[in-house]
Amino acid sequence: MSAGAPLLRIENVSKGFGLRRTLAERIARTETEPLRAVDDVSLELRRGEILGLAGESGSGKTTLARCIIRLVEPDSGLIELDGTNMREARGQELRELRRRMQMVFQDPYSSLNPRMTVGAAIHEAGRVHKRPGSENRDQFVREALERVHLSARLAKRRPRELSGGQRQRVAIARALAVGPELLIADEAVSALDVSVQAQLLNLFLDLREQLDVAILFVAHQLAVLAEVADRVAIMQRGRIVEIGEAGAVFGDPQDDYTKALLAAHPQPRLPHAA
Amino acid sequence: MSAGTAPLLKIEGLRVEFDTPHGRVAGVRDAGLTVNAGEIVGLVGETGSGKTLACRSVMRLIPFPGRITAGSVEFEGRDVLAMRPRELREFRAHDVGMIYQDPFSSLNPVFRIAHQLTETLRANLGLGKAQAHARALELLADVGIADPERRALSYPHEFSGGMRQRVMIALATASQPRLLLADEPTTALDVTTQAQILTLLKQLNQERGMGVLLVSHDFGVIAQVCDRVAVMYGGYIVETAPVEVIYTRPEHPYTRGLLESIPRIESAGRATRLPTIRGVPPDPTEPPPGCVFQPRCPYAQDGCEKVTMALEMVGPGHGTACPVRPFTTPQRPEAAPTGAQV
Numbered sequence: 245m246s247a248g249a250p251l252l253r254i255e256n257v258s259k260g261f262g263l264r265r266t267l268a269e270r271i272a273r274t275e276t277e278p279l280r281a282v283d284d285v286s287l288e289l290r291r292g293e294i295l296g297l298a299g300e301s302g303s304g305k306t307t308l309a310r311c312i313i314r315l316v317e318p319d320s321g322l323i324e325l326d327g328t329n330m331r332e333a334r335g336q337e338l339r340e341l342r343r344r345m346q347m348v349f350q351d352p353y354s355s356l357n358p359r360m361t362v363g364a365a366i367h368e369a370g371r372v373h374k375r376p377g378s379e380n381r382d383q384f385v386r387e388a389l390e391r392v393h394l395s396a397r398l399a400k401r402r403p404r405e406l407s408g409g410q411r412q413r414v415a416i417a418r419a420l421a422v423g424p425e426l427l428i429a430d431e432a433v434s435a436l437d438v439s440v441q442a443q444l445l446n447l448f449l450d451l452r453e454q455l456d457v458a459i460l461f462v463a464h465q466l467a468v469l470a471e472v473a474d475r476v477a478i479m480q481r482g483r484i485v486e487i488g489e490a491g492a493v494f495g496d497p498q499d500d501y502t503k504a505l506l507a508a509h510p511q512p513r514l515p516h517a518a
Numbered sequence: 519m520s521a522g523t524a525p526l527l528k529i530e531g532l533r534v535e536f537d538t539p540h541g542r543v544a545g546v547r548d549a550g551l552t553v554n555a556g557e558i559v560g561l562v563g564e565t566g567s568g569k570t571l572a573c574r575s576v577m578r579l580i581p582f583p584g585r586i587t588a589g590s591v592e593f594e595g596r597d598v599l600a601m602r603p604r605e606l607r608e609f610r611a612h613d614v615g616m617i618y619q620d621p622f623s624s625l626n627p628v629f630r631i632a633h634q635l636t637e638t639l640r641a642n643l644g645l646g647k648a649q650a651h652a653r654a655l656e657l658l659a660d661v662g663i664a665d666p667e668r669r670a671l672s673y674p675h676e677f678s679g680g681m682r683q684r685v686m687i688a689l690a691t692a693s694q695p696r697l698l699l700a701d702e703p704t705t706a707l708d709v710t711t712q713a714q715i716l717t718l719l720k721q722l723n724q725e726r727g728m729g730v731l732l733v734s735h736d737f738g739v740i741a742q743v744c745d746r747v748a749v750m751y752g753g754y755i756v757e758t759a760p761v762e763v764i765y766t767r768p769e770h771p772y773t774r775g776l777l778e779s780i781p782r783i784e785s786a787g788r789a790t791r792l793p794t795i796r797g798v799p800p801d802p803t804e805p806p807p808g809c810v811f812q813p814r815c816p817y818a819q820d821g822c823e824k825v826t827m828a829l830e831m832v833g834p835g836h837g838t839a840c841p842v843r844p845f846t847t848p849q850r851p852e853a854a855p856t857g858a859q860v
Contacts, residue, residue, distance in 0.1 A: 300708040300709070300710065301679075301708055407798060408565070409798075437564040437565050437735060438564065438735065438736075438737075438776055438779055438780055439564060439775065439776060439779050439794060439795045440564075441779075441781070442779035442780075442781070442792040442793070442794045442795075443794045445781065445792055446791045446792055446794065449791060464708065464709070465709075465781070466709075466783055467780070467781035467782050467783050467785075468781045469786075470781060470782060470783045470784070470785045470786035471781040471782070471785050471792060473786075476786075489787060490786040490787045491786045491787020491788065492787070493786070494783050494786035494787070495786060495787065504710065505709060505710065506783065508709040508710040508712070508713040509709055509738070509783060510709070510712070510713070510716075510736065510738025510739050510741065510742050511738055511741070511782070511783065
């Protein structure tokens with residue numbers, strides 16, 4: 245982990261969505277305030293660091309994640325990956341920046357092409373970005389699958405033949421196949437069962453150790469973040485209301501909203517938690 | 519027939535099967551469960567464990583080509599499976615209510631909230647138009663919707679997820695059912711909204727003495743409101759116990775594994791690997807012999823492949839399907855740290 249410049253730097257990023265005006269407003273020609281989905285957000289992410297991003301639905305966490313990779317164009321602010329301005333990049337340069345940051349989505353059922361085999365999906369990602377080793381398709385796919393602890397035999401299967409946990413592993417394998425330095429996991433474990441979720445969380449921790457990849461981990465479940473994140477940021481109505489070391493934020497929350505979220509979190513009493 | 523001492527709901531030996539091109543597949547293999555009046559019973563399990571099928575069996579709402587092929591479902595001593603269409607209709611209308619996971623698709627988008635409530639009230643209770651409307655407003659107020667007169671004129675899309683789920687609860691409890699079936703009622707909601715809905719369920723349960731069967735995959739939700747818990751795996755109830763017992767003294771390895779793999783807030787700042795259950799849930803087309811959990815069980819030993827999945831009582835109200843107790847050191851190495859699968 246280099247202590248120097250951060251891998252990802254976001255400064256004062258904002259994104260608003262225009263709301264549809266009511267008929268009365270259109271007749272009166274009144275302009276409505278846009279919804280500030282992301283409102284003046286700044287944060288940094290170091291190499292090999294896992295930053296958790298929490299908040300309720302509608303708090304802007306997904307919009308922020310999408311702004312970073314420019315799936316959504318932010319209105320203002322600075323986004324830098326390793327010192328390169330993401331917002332000014334065009335064409336080949338943008339493609340290269342996007343290769344260096346990959347995204348894993350919530351729904352493993354819809355983020356994989358049902359008509360492509362697992363192997364083809366992974367290989368395509370490598371081929372498009374001309375990754376070293378992608379000339380040898382079988383080996384490239386096998387290595388990618390082994391990285392996420394899946395058997396190379398799965399390469400011939402199609403997504404519908406896999407379980408939810410396996411599909412999400414495939415999505416992660418595909419993201420990692422192009423050698424990213426930053427992984428954006430948008431609710432990547434939210435749709436999974438508890439026992440599968442635990443396996444995936446451990447996988448993210450392994451990947452960080454092995455590949456020194458930084459992870460922006462978006463999740464609405466605070467306990468999930470507690471298990472993986474080094475630092476956490478809490479979002480409310482487009483703003484980051486609290487950010488800090490995971491132990492500090494969850495152990496001694498300062499913001500009222502963070503406290504409310506923690507209080508509402510259903511906590512099972514556990515055998516070894518006493 | 520009056521309720522007498524019969525439990526509100528009693529399911530015994532329930533089996534639900536599906537005819538598929540690959541033969542007959544059992545979604546629920548042998549499930550037994552009781553819910554007493556005024557009690558909230560949690561039914562926990564992962565995807566494919568059969569918990570939703572078991573819950574729907576109570577209303578005989580098994581989707582085609584599924585069928586209940588064995589067992590009994592009794593409501594206040596009446597045999598639900600033997601009910602004739604007319605009786606079944608009455609039973610569904612007055613005795614039980616049901617709420618679903620998805621408050622987004624269970625309301626009709628083209629009708630106002632008031633219309634949907636009054637329609638149910640008129641059909642089920644035979645109320646007149648004005649009467650039904652007045653009652654609908656009362657119901658909305660009961661489930662905590664502010665300004666019911668105005669909100670009743672809204673369409674479902676104008677409501678948030680939490681408010682829609684409140685409307686669903688109002689609909690399900692409109693005819694004062696004695697049993698409410700709640701299938702993952704808070705899964706699609708935010709934690710703060712989830713807490714409100716659970717509080718509402720608890721309140722209705724206490725004020726009206728309504729029994730609730732709460733199906734969930736989330737032990738945290740169960741811990742908040744339930745009196746008793748049944749854990750389902752591979753089509754069987756593997757353990758049942760009072761809620762405070764299941765968290766402190768789980769007596770089935772699956773329950774144990776599940777509890778240990780739940781992420782916890784207290785882990786913040788010292789991220790270690792979570793214990794995981796190795797392997798994958800059983801394929802319903804090829805269930806393992808004996809104990810369904812045995813291929814993944816760290817305590818498995820010789821003979822586990824011959825176990826019948828019957829609940830053995832190990833304490834007051836505490837039953838487990840695992841005869842290998844007390845648990846000592848695992849007979850097989852613990853799950854690989856990464857939970858490698860396949």
